[in-house]
Amino acid sequence: MVRFLIGLAISLITAALGILLAAWLLDEFRVEAGGFIVAVVVFTVAQAILSPFIFNVARQYASAILGGIGLVSTFVALLIASLFPGGIRVDGAVTWVLATLIVWIVTALGTWLLGLWWLKNRGGQRRDA
DSSP states (O other): OHHHHHHHHHHHHHHHHHHHHHHHHOTTEEEOGGGHHHHHHHHHHHHHHHHHHHHHHHHHHOGGGGGGHHHHHHHHHHHHHHTSTTSEEEOSHHHHHHHHHHHHHHHHHHHHHHHHHHHHHHHHHHHHO
């Protein structure tokens, strides 16, 4: 249960960082302050649900795109999050592509790095005990 909660916290943190970075770097990617938390939660939940679903569909019907599953699920999760009013707004095809790449890179690297950090600290605590 603790591992699940840590994973959820890492996902929420990296999603928030990715969305904020995309908003900072891209003029046509906007985040409304009032809907930021909702956008992050919706994105995280959508990403968690969509990733395995898209992976299974791609594995059955289009195995050549398996490497891009993270990008596809990030795009779809951003699209779903943008449907909620007052959260994020993305204008233009180029902005959609760049926002997807930015959020995907931040969430992928952040999840990996924060996961390693947590495991390292957890391992150190076990040795000290």
